[in-house]
Amino acid sequence: MPEIKVFSRAEVAKHNTEDDCWIIIDGAVYDVSTFAQLHPGGSQILIELGGKDVTEDFYGLHRQEILIKYAPRLKIGTIENEVAQVTMPVPGDLSTVPFGEPSYWMGFKSAYFNESHTRFRKAVRAIYDEIKPDAILAEDQGTYPSKELYMKLGEAGILASQIGPGPWLKGLKLPADIKPEDFDYFHELIAHQETARLGTPGFADSISSGYSIGLPPIFNFGSPALKAKVVPEVLLGKKRICLAITEPYAGSDVARIRTTATRTADGKHFILNGVKKWITNGAFADYFTVAARTEKGITMFFVERDDNIETKQIKTSYSPAAGTAYITLENVKVPAENILGKEGQGFQVIMYNFNHERWYICGAMTGATRVVIEECFKWANQRKVFGKRLIDQPVIRNKLAAMVSQLEAVENWLENITYQMCNMSYEEQSVRLAGPIALLKYQCTRVAHNVSDDACQIFGGRGITKTGMGRNIEAFQRTYKFGAILGGSEEIMADLGIRQAMKFFPKGAKL
Template sequence: MTQQTVSSELQADRAALTDTVERFARSEIAPHVTAWDEAGEFPRSLYRRAGELGLLGLGYPEAYGGTPAPYALRMDMWVALCHFGASGGVLASLLSHNIGLPPVLAYGSEAVRREVIPPVLAGEQIAALAITEPGGGSDVAALRTTARRDGDDYVIDGEKVFITSGMRADWITVAVRTGEMGAPTLPASHGALPPEGAGAALGRPGGGAGSKGASGISMLLVPGTSAGLSRSRLDKMGWLCSDTAHLRFDGVRVPARYLLGEEGAGFRIIMSNFNGERFGMAAAALGFSRACFDEALAWARQRKTFGTALVGHQAVRHKLVDMQMRIHSTAAWLEALAARADAGDTSPDWVAQVCVLKNHATQTMQFCADQAVQILGGMGFMRGTVSERLYREVKVMMIGGGAEDIMKDLAARQWGL
């Protein structure tokens, strides 16, 4: 097959996928988001529906019920889901498996993979990732939740906080301390591409590696039904229909076969998730920015002031153009980094660019949400508009998955500044 053919086939796949996701998001997400936000959750059946459409399995091996896909296709899914669904709460919980499962896929035994991954990709079960603790999220190496070996089990004690899908998760991939703090810190990123499927996950820790103790961290898979695991719901500024939880582990006992990778290798596993996750958040921010633009343009066309539609006023048109300028630069940058990743380039420069692209894309979203609310006027302050919701949701996009300052630090390290 010539390169031309491969490229045109990929373009056809991308168009078809975007079309499917748009129809799903427009009909099965967007009309319900306000009600789901008020209820504080969306129905579990949405996972099954997304599973049936193959959206949950995009990027995962066929052997576990997935569909292998390049970065470009996964990017298109995130952008379209966010553009036409316009809900960070739905995105965060519906796709929380994309932070919970990659460590299982890459480091779990074959038996554990077969037990866990297929039901999650089918939307029958839910997966989450728990790293952040009340003591902090950016400094992953400082985490304090412990797991001690006791015969054929590990026994976990500690707390995790801000965990997306934490209330409903059937499987929680938990970062624990199995060794002493004080060993030298590993590099914060090694530039390796995360396992396929990593990426759309939101709200993960910052990925800084400022403190010592990285070598004493391990990853354990915890069944949601485990005795000693208690969960409490957290109220938030946005992402209202996403279930965010505080988790307590009081002597939670899990079989040692649920250890992911080797004991003490957890920090590297955590870091290997980050690049795809940040890329996914940038794609999501692009979709949300477009949702704000669409609503602002539609409003500006039908709302009249001083005898003309809002869009007839130059100052309003300039706002729309400023939104488009940022949207196009974000889209072009995403496309370029997807192409590089799909060509196998995950060099330190690529990692650095993903970090600062996440900042650029979420700042684009912040700008677009702000301008859209302004164009909508009083209506932009009302519950039920897309812009009002995304205005509240943007802050978590700038904190989760690596807060802005942490992203800059990491980029500076990758670039050797």
């Protein structure tokens, strides 16, 4: 890094040629003489601005991370008697932008959150801030997270924090040194929201989605030996697992799956044959939690990858980093003791985790939606159109108001349901919360749809551009529909919510 000196504005103004080009950004002086040739917009743009203060131009065209990336190489000094006006982020910092955080972190009082939740959010965010450059690169290039990164996240407790409170956390390190016995669903909610805040939907699912739905059937229904082997491996990032239920013929209608499992003559194994489709993380998973049909009905199996399992990448709306796969099972031999639960009772195993899966999707959706709203606030404050900031236009304030009011409503509903989860047994949750969670998921994805639409309008062309200022907006509008389909489509969620409510409808109630 060049030696930092103090300059006057007059001194900087002299450096305005192709071979000697300096610029000022927020009171700091940058020598871009050699960098100009590498500038994506061409060298002429920088040369024309040589010797000038380009703060407004810079923040009208670039995200702050660009400055953070190149400052160590290009910054040579500061302007005398001037103080930087732009706050440079520190890893783990919470946002100070209005509605950039849930209300508790904006200074409001909360009946749910405490100091440990604040520490936990900051610790998780700091870890993600550190790996964000890798996440963006993987998202853009469509590469899977490396085994080294996966193990790093496992050792830091990031993976375990997205799986929920329970005995499986015993002995594990968690972010902010939260004790496993103190870890609750609010901590887990924060973990899902922070993962979504990365703004890299495909990569986020590569480190959170597959195992968070593929592992619970193991620790809830696996044999003691299977749990002892698999659960620690997955939570520490040594192995990766996914849930393989959906097929080309069956999505939400699980009863229609065609994959078969035939018991061998000696009764010690099952032979699995069939195909699975749209399996998140399936392309790189080591283990598969598979639904198949036996002579007794739908049965869940734990399956280890072998040469009889073929996985092919499926191209979807978001990055290949998620490893969404088409899986072919051809004469896959599985030990009978790898049945999860009981033969023929796989539907119960599948349903057991649906509430949790849908709830965590709500957490991810609210986290991603909040990032979009924060970015809209920032952009509206710094972007000038027709001589005014966007925020000075009533129509823009109206869009922000609509976005905020919708998100804050579902966020509060989500916190209330999370509180119920903390104070109900899993069995009680299954009975009382299935409907409310389904309706919440429906509303979260509807809100995401509305927010995405308004955000794209606020960002204009940048909102449909994969790089630059509107990167997060473009990624969100391209991928928010995943939440509206996965874990149960909006239509099914809406219907389920009302059908569940009718189970409690009082007999004889009339107008």
